[in-house]
Amino acid sequence: MSSRKLIKGILLILWCILIYSFSAANGTASQQLSDGILQRVGLLSLPYAGTLIRKLAHFLEYGVLALLAASFLEEFPLKENYRYAFLFAVLYAVGDELHQLFVAGRAGMWQDVLIDAAGALVFLLCLRHWKRN
Numbered sequence: 079m080s081s082r083k084l085i086k087g088i089l090l091i092l093w094c095i096l097i098y099s100f101s102a103a104n105g106t107a108s109q110q111l112s113d114g115i116l117q118r119v120g121l122l123s124l125p126y127a128g129t130l131i132r133k134l135a136h137f138l139e140y141g142v143l144a145l146l147a148a149s150f151l152e153e154f155p156l157k158e159n160y161r162y163a164f165l166f167a168v169l170y171a172v173g174d175e176l177h178q179l180f181v182a183g184r185a186g187m188w189q190d191v192l193i194d195a196a197g198a199l200v201f202l203l204c205l206r207h208w209k210r211n
Contacts, residue, residue: 086150093146094170097139101174104182108132133193140194141201143167148202160202167198 103111112131148163156162171194175186 080153083150083153086146086153090143090146090150093143097143097170097174098177100135100139101178101184102181104184106183108184133190136190136193137197137200139197140167140171141197143170144198144202145205148205160206164195164198164202168195171195171198 100108100111109128112128112135116127116131144163144167147166148159151159151162168191171191174194175188175191177186178184179186
C-alpha cells in the first residue's frame with residue numbers, strides 16, 4: 079500500500095472516530111459544547127441558535143466525511159467513487175444515529191440522517207464541480 083493511500087485511510091478513520099466521539103458524549107456535554115460555541119460568537123441568546131448550530135455541525139461533519147471517503151476511494155480503480163463515498167457517509171450516519179439511541183440524553187433521529195446525507199451530497203457535488211473546472 080502506498081503512503082498516500084495509507085495517509086488518506088488514516089485521515090478517514092480519524093474523522094470517523096471524531097464523529098463517534100461527538101456522538102458518545104451525553105446530552106449535557108453535547109449541549110455545553112453547542113452553547114460554548116454560540117457564546118463565543120455572541121449568538122447564545124438567539125432563539126433556535128442551539129438547534130441551528132447542531133444541525134450545521136451535522137451537515138459539515140458528514141460533508142467532510144464524504145470528501146475524505148472520496149479522496150480515499152480515488153486511490154482505487156473504481157468508476158463510482160462519489161457514489162460509494164456518498165453511500166459510506168449515509169451508512170455511517172445511520173449507524174451514528176443508532177449509536178445515539180444508547181447514549182444518555184441523546185436521541186437517534188432520522189432527520190439528522192437526512193441532514194448528514196445533504197451535507198455529504200453538497201460537498202461531493204462541490205468537489206465534482208471543482209475537479210471538472
